[in-house]
Amino acid sequence: MIFLTKSPLTGDLCALTFSICVALSLLRCFEETARRGVFDQKLNRKLVHITFGLQFMLCWPLFSSGSQGAFMAAVVPGVNIVKVLLIGYGIVKDEATVKSMSRFGDYRELIRGPLYYVCTITLCCTVYWRTSPIAIAAICNLCAGDGSIAMAVAGFIASVGYMYYFSMFGFVEKKSEMVVGFFVVSLMSALVESLPISTKLDDNLTVPLANVLLGTLVFL
Known part of the structure; x- marks a missing residue:
């Protein structure tokens, strides 16, 4: 949201806050659908797989140009890297997240596909960015x-x-x-x-x- 403020840092912090809120709301929505059994588990996982990265890219224009904007934006999937690792190694118990992101309901699945997924998005954001x-x-x-x-x-x-x-x-x-x-x-x-x-x-x-x-x- 650099266009709302003269300070690039302030704008990036506002953009980061907004992007994290959108991402967490999206993930929370699919956690609830998984917990309630609204969709088949594999379909629920696929919906998360499709929407998270594409939604995240929609937020990229909110950040400033250059490395600062790229690294600030990368915090969004970076937070999910930490979340996936904590749940995937059994440090944190979160059945709803496991159901929404895994194929077979095993929390250890998160340290494979879901981890690769968020790492890819994070690296693409920081290394290549939006240009x-x-x-x-x-x-x-x-x-x-x-x-x-x-x-x-x-x-x-x-x-x-x-x-x-x-x-x-x-x-x-x-x-x-x-x-x-x-x-x-x-x-x-x-x-x-x-x-x-x-x-x-x-x-x-x-x-x-x-x-x-x-x-x-x-x-x-």
Whole structure:
């Protein structure tokens, strides 16, 4: 919310407070749906998986440009890294969070897929920030994509959508070459997700790594 104040630090603190409140409210909502059994557990987990990262990127324009804004924004998923570690190692008991983020209801699952997920978003935020198509591709394919053709299409559409969104603020420039790049990265992400190694390790780890590596070749 840098546009509301002359101080970048104050603006970033306001943006951070707002972003954390939105993120916690979203997670709390899905914790409640998981606790009440509103959705099937796997569907509930998938809804968290899709919405958290995409919602977080919507808040990026609220922060200032440069490293300060990037690091302040990264606190939002960073808080969830701590939360996932505490619950995943059994230090904190939180059944609602476990149900909303795990496939089978085992708290130890959180130190695999969910941990890789929030670490990816945190690193993309701090390293690439909002001016890089690599960050857009990595987070969009991680969140919106999941499974063969559907993954490629969803990840591609989300990537292009965020390209237009960030271009409204002057963070990136709309280019046909970037659209083609998003298509290539999304297609390859779907391929990587279908490989046995993604099942053995975790697609929340292999897909973002493939996005970053391929994105570096395509966009730089």
